[in-house]
Amino acid sequence: MSDVEADRSSNFVLVTRKGGFGLPTACPSCLPVYLYLRFANIAFNLLYDVTNPDSDHIPYFEYGYYVAFNNEKGGVIETLKQEGIADLDPKAPNTYFSEWLSTKALINTWLATAIEYEIWVASDSSNACKIYFSDLPWLLAKVLYKKQSQDVKRRLGITDANASEREEEIYRNATLAYVASSLRLGDQSFFFEDRPTSVDALFLGHALFVLHVLPVRNPNQKPRERRLKRRRNFGEERSTSLQLKRLLWLCSYHSLEGLKELNCKMVMRMDLLTMIRLFT
Incomplete structure (x- = not known):
């Protein structure tokens, strides 16, 4: 430099x-x-x-x-x-520009929606409060969490009548996004040209959040059963299970083999990122 x-x-x-x-x-x-x-x-x-x-x-x-x-x-x-500060992305008419753009859109829609749903709707308030409201008084944090949860439900079109159907749709879309990402990644360390782009930053940020933050759930338990369990037992025990289980949870019930393959690749890429000291 x-x-x-x-x-x-x-x-x-x-x-x-x-x-x-x-x-x-x-x-x-x-x-x-x-x-x-x-x-x-x-x-x-x-x-x-x-x-x-x-x-x-x-x-x-x-x-x-x-x-x-x-x-x-x-x-x-x-x-x-x-601003010319950092530009890692391809420009049209690059041969893979359209595929890069569609992969980025997939992450910013279906996977982003799944994360938003998990934080503000599917889980109890503990993780959201740690991330967003930990420096606020307890009562204010609860009020802000409830407000944000209602806003997310409204934005995602979730009502009492369609909650189960919307949850299944959100997780199904997340599953498809994981499978498509796995196919795109193949045996490479990065999605395109063996070098990082914003797609890698977006997806790796998503994967790290899922692996480190989200609670593990039973992928065979139906959405309604999960909600009833949450009402009976507010708060969830964190699991010390392998990272694979954490990633499989968000994808719900489908395409487990493809997701296992993707998880192995993500672990490989996280090892690579450790080597270049991303967190130092």
């Missing part, structure tokens, strides 16, 4: 939600941005915002006198690309 680049990067600051669960940031929206910057070998300072727990402008990236918010201009990663 040249002196000019070093001086410029000294002004780079990524602001995220707090770390936890063994991750530098436990927020599913912040973690892919962190990984993208590390993939791009961009030096930056990491700070935590604990004053705006439910704001959708987090994460944000400060560069000089400018700030890139998550809810503006397509998000932080898009701004990093537009």
